[in-house]
Structures are given as C-alpha cells and as structure tokens.
Amino acid sequence: MIKLEKRPQPSKRWTFATPIVAVLLTMFFGGVLFAALGQDPLVTIRTIFFDPLFSEFAWFYRPQLLIKGAPLVLIAIGLSFGFRAGIWNIGAEGQYIVGAICGAAVGLAFYPMESFIILPLMVVAGALGGLLWAMIPGLLRVKFGTNEILVSLMLVYVAEQLLASMALGALRNPEGMGFPGSRNLAQYPSATSWINQSAGMHWGVVTALIAVIFAYIALSRHIFGFNVRLSGQSPRAARFAGVNPGRLILICMGISGTLAGLAGLFEVAGPAGQVSIDFNVGYGFTAIIVAFLGRLHPVGILLAGGLMALTYIGGEIAQSNLGLPIAAIQILQGMLLFFLLAVDVLTNYRITLARKAH
Amino acid sequence: MDLSSINPVLLLASLMVAATPIMLAAIGELVVERAGVLNLGVEGMMITGAVCGFVVAVGTNSPWIGFAGAALGGALISLIFGFLTQFLLSNQVATGLALTLFGLGLSALMGQGYIGIKAPAFPDWYIPVLGDIPVIGPIIFQHDPMVYVGLALVAAVWGFLRYSRAGLILRAVGENHEAAHALGYHVVRVRMLAIMFGGACAGLGGAYLSLVRVPQWTEGMTAGAGWIALAIVVFASWRPGRLLLGAYLFGGVTVLQLNLQAAGAAIAVEYLSMAPYLATIAVLVIMRAGRAPGSLGQSFHASR
Numbered sequence: 056m057i058k059l060e061k062r063p064q065p066s067k068r069w070t071f072a073t074p075i076v077a078v079l080l081t082m083f084f085g086g087v088l089f090a091a092l093g094q095d096p097l098v099t100i101r102t103i104f105f106d107p108l109f110s111e112f113a114w115f116y117r118p119q120l121l122i123k124g125a126p127l128v129l130i131a132i133g134l135s136f137g138f139r140a141g142i143w144n145i146g147a148e149g150q151y152i153v154g155a156i157c158g159a160a161v162g163l164a165f166y167p168m169e170s171f172i173i174l175p176l177m178v179v180a181g182a183l184g185g186l187l188w189a190m191i192p193g194l195l196r197v198k199f200g201t202n203e204i205l206v207s208l209m210l211v212y213v214a215e216q217l218l219a220s221m222a223l224g225a226l227r228n229p230e231g232m233g234f235p236g237s238r239n240l241a242q243y244p245s246a247t248s249w250i251n252q253s254a255g256m257h258w259g260v261v262t263a264l265i266a267v268i269f270a271y272i273a274l275s276r277h278i279f280g281f282n283v284r285l286s287g288q289s290p291r292a293a294r295f296a297g298v299n300p301g302r303l304i305l306i307c308m309g310i311s312g313t314l315a316g317l318a319g320l321f322e323v324a325g326p327a328g329q330v331s332i333d334f335n336v337g338y339g340f341t342a343i344i345v346a347f348l349g350r351l352h353p354v355g356i357l358l359a360g361g362l363m364a365l366t367y368i369g370g371e372i373a374q375s376n377l378g379l380p381i382a383a384i385q386i387l388q389g390m391l392l393f394f395l396l397a398v399d400v401l402t403n404y405r406i407t408l409a410r411k412a413h
Numbered sequence: 414m415d416l417s418s419i420n421p422v423l424l425l426a427s428l429m430v431a432a433t434p435i436m437l438a439a440i441g442e443l444v445v446e447r448a449g450v451l452n453l454g455v456e457g458m459m460i461t462g463a464v465c466g467f468v469v470a471v472g473t474n475s476p477w478i479g480f481a482g483a484a485l486g487g488a489l490i491s492l493i494f495g496f497l498t499q500f501l502l503s504n505q506v507a508t509g510l511a512l513t514l515f516g517l518g519l520s521a522l523m524g525q526g527y528i529g530i531k532a533p534a535f536p537d538w539y540i541p542v543l544g545d546i547p548v549i550g551p552i553i554f555q556h557d558p559m560v561y562v563g564l565a566l567v568a569a570v571w572g573f574l575r576y577s578r579a580g581l582i583l584r585a586v587g588e589n590h591e592a593a594h595a596l597g598y599h600v601v602r603v604r605m606l607a608i609m610f611g612g613a614c615a616g617l618g619g620a621y622l623s624l625v626r627v628p629q630w631t632e633g634m635t636a637g638a639g640w641i642a643l644a645i646v647v648f649a650s651w652r653p654g655r656l657l658l659g660a661y662l663f664g665g666v667t668v669l670q671l672n673l674q675a676a677g678a679a680i681a682v683e684y685l686s687m688a689p690y691l692a693t694i695a696v697l698v699i700m701r702a703g704r705a706p707g708s709l710g711q712s713f714h715a716s717r
Binding site: 059061092143145195199201202204205206208209210211212213216217219220223224340343344347380382383384385386387388389390392393396397399400403404 | 453493497501502503504506507508510511512514515516517518519521522525632636637640641643644647681683684686687690691693694697698714
C-alpha cells in the first residue's frame with residue numbers, strides 16, 4: 056500500500072522539479088487530448104511549444120512573447136505577495152480592466168495635445184485605478200471581515216459591465232462612425248506605451264522586469280518580505296512578531312491591484328490600442344496559474360510567464376494552421392495548474408510503500 | 414420608464430425560476446463545506462453541468478436524461494478536485510480555482526457544435542387545484558419540475574444534516590477531522606462523497622440554466638452564478654433554511670433588474686446588470702456570517 060509521509064522540511068529538489076514535471080505531464084496528456092480531437096499529438100505539441108521559438112517564422116512570434124508575457128508576469132508578481140501571505144486576490148482581471156479604463160481616460164482627455172507628460176500621467180491613473188479597485192475587497196476584509204475571494208471576484212463582473220458602458224458611452228471614439236470602442240491610443244504618439252513595436256517592446260515589458268527585481272529584493276532581503284512569508288506559514292507567530300494583519304492585507308491587495316492596473320494600462324495603450332468591450336482576454340485569471348507555476352518566486356514567475364505566453368502564441372498558431380479549437384488551449388492551461396498542484400505533494404510528502412501488516 | 418408594465422405576480426413567479434440554479438449549486442456546496450472542504454470550483458462544475466446537460470438532452474431529446482447527464486458530469490469533474498485535495502493534499506483554494514479554469518475550457522470545447530441549437534422543451538407542471546389558486550397559484554405552483562426538485566433537495570439536506578446519523582458524521586468530519594478520525598470515521602471517504610454530491614448539484618444548477626432558463630448553450634453562460642452560490646453559502650451561515658432565503662433574495666435582484674431593463678429604466682443596461690454582483694457584495698458586508706465549520710479548507714492527513 057502506498058503511504059504518504061510528511062517531510063520535516065519541504066524538499067528543495069522537488070521545489071524546483073515539480074514545475075518541470077508538471078509541464079511534461081501536461082504535454083503528454085495534452086497530446087492525448089489533441090489525439091482525441093483528431094490531431095496528430097506530436098505535431099500539435101511541437102506547434103504550440105516549439106514553433107513560436109524555433110520555426111522559420113520565429114522572428115515574427117518572438118516579439119509576441121514579450122507582448123503576451125509582460126502583463127502575465129506583472130500581474131502574477133503582484134498576486135504572489137498576497138498568495139504567500141494567504142490573502143487571495145483573484146479579481147486581478149477586474150483591477151486590470153479598471154486600470155486600463157482610468158489610464159485610457161486620462162490619455163483620451165488630452166487628445167490631440169502632444170506632450171511628454173501624458174504617458175506618465177496615464178501610468179499614474181492606471182495604477183491608481185487598479186489600486187482603488189483592489190482596495191474595495193481589501194478594506195471590506197479589514198473593516199468587516201468580508202471574504203476577499205468572493206468580493207474581488209464579484210468586482211470582475213462589475214468591471215466588465217463598467218468596461219462595456221465606457222466602450223459604448225463615455226470613452227467611445229467620437230469619429231468612430233458609431234462603432235463601439237475608443238480612439239486608438241497606439242496611434243497617439245504621446246499616449247502610446249510602445250517603445251519599439253516591431254520588437255514587441257513596450258513600457259509594460261520594462262515595468263514587468265523592474266517589478267521582478269523589486270519583488271526579488273523585497274521577498275529575500277527586506278523585512279516586508281519576511282513578514283509576508285511568516286504570515287502565510289504561521290499567522291499566529293506573525294501576530295506575536297508584531298505584524299499588523301490588517302495592514303498586511305491592505306498592502307498585499309494594494310500591490311497586486313496596482314500592478315494589475317498598470318498591466319491593463321500598458322495593454323490598452325499599446326498592444327490592444329483601444330478601450331473596447333472585449334480588449335481583456337483573461338490575463339488576470341491566467342496570471343494565477345503563472346504565479347503558482349512560478350512557485351510564487353519572482354524569477355520563477357518570469358519563466359512561467361514566458362511559458363504561458365508561449366502557449367497563447369502556440370495556441371493561436373495551432374488554431375490557424377491545424378484548426379485546433381482555442382478552447383483546447385484553455386484546457387491545457389487548466390491541466391497545467393492541476394498537474395502542478397498534484398505533483399506538489401512530492402515537495403511536502405515522501406511516498407513510502409508500507410505493508411498492510413498490523 | 415413604465416413601472417406599471419411590471420406585473421408583481423409574474424415578477425415573483427420568475428423569481429422562483431431565477432433562484433433555482435443558484436439554489437441547486439449552493440445546497441451542494443453547503444454539504445461540501447459542512448464536511449470541511451472548500452471547493453471554489455462551483456463555477457467550473459456548473460458550466461460543465463450546463464454543457465453536459467445540454468449535449469445529452471439534445472442527443473436524447475429528453476430534458477430529464479439531460480439533467481441526469483449534467484449531475485453525472487458535475488460529479489465526475491468534481492472527482493478531479495476530490496482526488497487532488499483529499500489524496501494529494503493540494504491547497505483547496507488553488508485547486509478550486511484550477512477546476513473553474515479547467516471547466517470553462519472543457520465546456521467551451523464540448524459545446525462547440527451546439528451553439529445556436531434550441532434545447533428540447535421542458536414544460537411547466539400543471540398542478541391541479543393548487544395551481545388554480547389566484548395569485549399564489551401562478552407564483553408557486555405553475556413551474557417546471559426542477560424548481561420543486563431544488564426545494565426538495567434543500568429540505569432533504571436540512572433533514573439529513575439535522576436528524577440522520579450520516580449527517581452527524583458529516584458534520585463531525587467538518588468540525589474537527591482529527592477527532593472524527595480518532596473515533597474511527599473515514600474522513601476522506603465522507604469528504605469524497607460530499608464533494609461528488611456538491612458536483613452533482615452544481616451540475617444540475619448549470620443544466621437548469623442551459624435547458625430551462627436560457628434555454629440554449631453559449632460559452633461562459635453561467636456568468637458568475639457559481640460564485641454567487643458560494644457567497645450564498647457564506648450568507649446562509651452554512652444553514653439550509655437561510656440558504657433558501659439567500660437564493661430567493663438573489664433571484665429577486667436578478668429578476669428585478671431584468672424587469673427594469675425591459676421597462677426602459679433611466680439607468681443604463683450595464684449598470685443594472687451590475688446589480689446582482691453588487692447586491693452579493695452588499696449582503697456579504699451587512700450580514701455577519703455565523704461560525705464556519707471548524708476544519709473548513711484544511712487538508713487532512715492521517716499520520717498514523
């Protein structure tokens with residue numbers, strides 16, 4: 056009989072190995088799924104995971120990696136603080152939307168003026184938008200003990216309705232001939248977040264890298280990171296150590312909301328270009344997978360964000376070249392999180408074969 | 414705006430219908446949480462049930478077999494969650510989220526060929542005598558059978574938890590799994606059964622959306638209903654009686670905002686559509702939840 060035996064300490068080796076094992080398992084069972092859908096599993100896996108990087112058209116896909124990866128990394132870095140401390144902000148998608156709306160609104164208000172100050176102002180507005188949207192569940196949790204999981208998630212649906220209202224109303228392009236959606240910010244030189252469009256470089260990529268570095272320093276070298284980790288592992292010990300739980304909740308929610316809002320702003324002012332009903336594609340939810348796949352570690356999140364961006368791009372290639380339904384990619388991403396959580400048992404437990412004697 | 418176009422009898426009657434999917438999903442989750450397991454994957458199980466029910470009902474041309482298929486589909490997908498959290502001791506919050514993400518993808522894939530098809534008709538029950546009572550008849554006694562299945566399930570769960578021995582064991586497992594284990598109860602077995610029941614109920618709730626309420630299949634059609642069901646369980650303080658109240662409250666808000674939209678209210682459609690979600694938040698804030706089951710959300714690992 057197979058038995059689990061708790062390790063005295065989480066295994067270092069398995070902490071690094073589990074994401075890799077999970078990815079391999081996902082590739083294998085993803086292949087089974089693709090075969091069931093009538094595709095050649097090997098070709099499909101190669102198209103999704105290798106073609107964006109190594110095919111003859113890779114020069115076209117590689118910039119996409121930055122475009123898709125930046126928002127994922129940025130949001131996931133923010134989420135990782137809360138997740139470590141046991142604070143579950145799962146409404147990053149809403150904070151992303153509200154950040155985009157606020158930032159875009161500032162940019163559109165200045166149109167058609169040209170000034171170097173416009174983009175920085177938009178960045179501030181985007182960050183504030185995401186921050187405020189995240190403060191709602193944060194404050195309700197601190198003041199009334201309301202469950203932050205449910206509130207932050209409910210606010211995603213509210214934000215989506217707000218987005219629809221903005222795209223059809225207040226922010227609609229007055230010269231858009233009645234079509235929904237705002238002016239294109241990517242074509243407005245003072246407001247665009249693009250640095251070099253053909254290379255996939257925009258300010259969101261830069262911000263994501265800065266966030267990774269700051270998060271690394273905060274978590275490994277700063278007392279704040281220590282408090283976050285302590286609160287997650289032992290809330291009681293954290294209280295005795297003088298950590299104010301309410302403040303920690305607000306700070307963690309604030310960081311994740313701000314970064315999600317920034318991600319939304321950079322997206323809407325660059326790759327997406329305009330505030331439209333469906334400019335959000337679920338990065339806020341996929342970022343949850345990225346955060347876990349990266350083991351809530353900044354460097355891990357950077358790598359995981361790249362991998363997840365790869366599945367997005369590869370999925371699009373597989374859709375256009377092989378006719379693979381895009382929902383299959385969604386399943387693949389869900390599977391990855393399942394396998395990761397499943398394999399994680401090996402980090403904390405040892406498998407022993409016990410005889411069923413006594 | 415023409416408020417007189419809103420008929421209070423029809424409003425209350427549609428309230429019962431609007432509350433049913435959330436009630437079904439919530440009563441399942443209530444049992445799961447009373448067993449000490451927090452399954453945040455209700456949304457994923459609901460949407461899986463919605464697509465399974467629809468596919469089976471269209472295939473067999475029978476809504477009843479469709480509902481059975483939905484319950485089976487919901488229970489099967491909840492097994493993934495059960496296996497991961499009970500046997501591999503994974504984090505319940507993260508696993509529940511994964512179940513939702515996975516369910517949304519799976520349902521989109523399964524439902525591909527079914528967009529735009531109409532579900533087979535599921536006629537309302539005509540209950541003689543009771544259905545003929547003025548006002549009360551149309552409100553309570555002229556619905557499709559699933560409305561009453563939902564109510565019966567709530568009553569059954571109430572009786573089960575309160576009076577049956579199995580219900581007592583389930584509550585013991587949820588309150589203190591170490592003690593229940595020490596008494597010789599199979600914590601993991603009880604929890605797996607509870608999780609499957611929760612999955613089946615969520616599946617039924619989802620199928621009610623795709624077979625009765627809408628009635629067709631569209632991607633992401635649950636639109637947060639599973640999360641609202643989770644909120645109702647908290648609102649109900651894990652008690653079936655208050656769950657009924659919560660479900661009708663949310664049914665009421667949903668129906669009222671739809672009626673206001675139809676009546677041409679001065680408020681934009683988008684802001685009216687926010688109402689159910691904002692009401693959920695407001696209720697969570699105002700209503701202090703009672704005490705949660707003692708072992709809620711904790712993994713159980715028998716060391717000996």
